[in-house]
Amino acid sequence: AAPTAPQAAPIKPAAPNVEAGAGDIEIPVTPVRRAIAENMLRSKHEAPHAWMMVEVDVTDLVAYRDAIKDEFRRREGFNLTYFAFFVKAVAQALKEFPQLNSTWAGDKIIQRKDINISIAVATDDALFVPVIKHADEKTIKGIAREIAELAAKTRAGKLRPEDMQGGTFTVNNTGAFGSVQSMGIINYPQAAILQVETIVKRPVVKNGMIAIRDMVNLCLSLDHRVLDGLICGRFLARVKAILENMNKDNTPIY
Structure with a gap:
């Protein structure tokens, strides 16, 4: 019988042989931090990451949101953030x-019916x-409410x-930290x-002339097993087109 191919051993990094020096502070790794580390490590080891970026002119969107944000806050009791518009645009483009x-599943790719958008919320540690x-079924107001509620629950x-x-x-929402360009690790x-x-x-x-515009970079990390350039x-071009067409005339909040 032909010899069987050896099975690849699972990747398990050795604990680094590092000792604390005088004056150093040793911080125990919490279960949450360990879970984050293991998930990030698995994502980087298993998913071949590729990266793309587009620039988007959101001047009309900024003017629209700025014109209605105070009244929205008074009426609804929570903020109408730019991020709600971005999540709405992404959900529409995913449809x-x-x-x-989708998800890589070894011998197949599973294309999900439901559009459930994960949003990263940071605490101090x-x-x-x-x-x-079901983000594609929600209004911008509904998405803004969920962002506010989920962020509050996380921090509490x-x-x-x-x-x-x-x-x-x-x-x-890396822009919350002032970042202008970044390469995320895929959420395995x-x-x-x-x-x-x-x-x-x-x-x-713009139109052959120099103009001051509100610009934003959208940076996409992708699993190259599932997706190609x-x-x-x-997809990025479609998100860009949706965002650049968001304004007071054709973007309902409710």
């Missing part, structure tokens, strides 16, 4: 490009990814396990993660 809403379920330590289950695609076992960077005013060429480029 048109369901390949991005951990990172959690609660999920907005009241997030339940079911709040973090079922995510199919992650959108990360999802196939992609989108980083929404800081909106900045920049001079750009062509479909991801089309």
